[in-house]
Amino acid sequence: MLILNCPYCGVDADETELAAGGEAHLKRFGPGSSDDELHDYLFTRENPKGVHLERWRHASGCGKWFHAARCTATLEVFGTYKAQVSGPPQEIRDAISAKRPGWSWREFS
Amino acid sequence: MSEPVSALMGAAYDGIVRVEECGLQGMITLRGDLASSRVIAAATGASGQQMPGQRRANVTGQSGLCWMSPDELLVLVPHAKVGDKLAAMTKTLGDAHSLAVDVSDARAMFRVSGANAREVMAKLAPVDFAPGAFGPGDFRRSRLAQVAGAFWMEEDGSFCIICFRSVADYVFKLLKVAAQPGSAVGVF
Numbered sequence: 001m002l003i004l005n006c007p008y009c010g011v012d013a014d015e016t017e018l019a020a021g022g023e024a025h026l027k028r029f030g031p032g033s034s035d036d037e038l039h040d041y042l043f044t045r046e047n048p049k050g051v052h053l054e055r056w057r058h059a060s061g062c063g064k065w066f067h068a069a070r071c072t073a074t075l076e077v078f079g080t081y082k083a084q085v086s087g088p089p090q091e092i093r094d095a096i097s098a099k100r101p102g103w104s105w106r107e108f109s
Numbered sequence: 110m111s112e113p114v115s116a117l118m119g120a121a122y123d124g125i126v127r128v129e130e131c132g133l134q135g136m137i138t139l140r141g142d143l144a145s146s147r148v149i150a151a152a153t154g155a156s157g158q159q160m161p162g163q164r165r166a167n168v169t170g171q172s173g174l175c176w177m178s179p180d181e182l183l184v185l186v187p188h189a190k191v192g193d194k195l196a197a198m199t200k201t202l203g204d205a206h207s208l209a210v211d212v213s214d215a216r217a218m219f220r221v222s223g224a225n226a227r228e229v230m231a232k233l234a235p236v237d238f239a240p241g242a243f244g245p246g247d248f249r250r251s252r253l254a255q256v257a258g259a260f261w262m263e264e265d266g267s268f269c270i271i272c273f274r275s276v277a278d279y280v281f282k283l284l285k286v287a288a289q290p291g292s293a294v295g296v297f
Contacts, residue, residue: 008178008179009163009164009178009179009250010163010164011164011249013235014235016235016252017235017251017252060250060251060252060257061178061249061250061251062177062178062179062181062250063178063250064178064179
């Protein structure tokens with residue numbers, strides 16, 4: 001069972017209290033973008049074995065969206081961070097690098 | 110005007126704990142910046158209570174403040190005074206970016222009291238109810254089996270539970286099953 005710490009209410013919430021929100025840090029391509037960009041924005045998703053950045057919502061708790069960095073192979077959680085960012089903060093990157101040196105995920109590493 | 114009645118008309122059950130519906134309770138949802146002086150003044154003025162810290166509830170009798178999220182409080186007031194309190198709060202809030210709504214009739218409230226109260230709660234919610242982890246004044250929004258619920262612990266070790274009125278019957282039945290005689294686990 002996944003247990004994620006909600007950065008808004010500080011609760012160590014287990015999976016049954018959370019709602020998964022898919023991949024993190026998607027950049028929206030809307031009007032004015034090319035067909036390929038719109039296609040990738042809509043359909044192309046990371047499906048890594050290893051480090052993954054995701055969105056979660058503390059649905060049965062404070063109701064806030066947040067981000068989580070975890071490993072899809074071991075279910076290890078590297079950390080959670082707030083939603084108002086467009087990339088993982090430095091302490092999360094450091095935490096991942098400590099456990100998975102040389103990791104990369106989309107444009108982040 | 111028709112007379113307001115609570116969801117289960119004060120139903121009660123005695124098992125390894127006592128489960129009772131608390132009757133009518135005035136509740137006002139207040140959203141806004143909890144650090145803003147107007148929001149603080151409106152909340153403390155209506156309830157007569159101090160601002161609660163993160164995941165805390167300050168409740169005395171039918172008046173209190175519960176921390177729902179970083180930008181939301183639940184203001185408890187006596188049911189008969191909701192209208193007046195809400196009007197006073199709206200006036201205090203003025204043009205501060207905020208929202209105060211009377212949600213009394215959308216909710217039901219239960220009390221679980223007795224020596225096994227922690228056990229009964231622990232059967233229903235994914236929350237650590239160990240004495241060191243959850244004590245008097247602690248507040249959690251979580252779920253009770255399959256529905257949303259919020260609860261806090263009173264000074265005497267009993268729990269107050271708030272759920273949506275539409276699921277009041279479900280929650281009461283849940284609590285009854287969890288409180289069946291002979292069902293104590295003895296984990297706490």
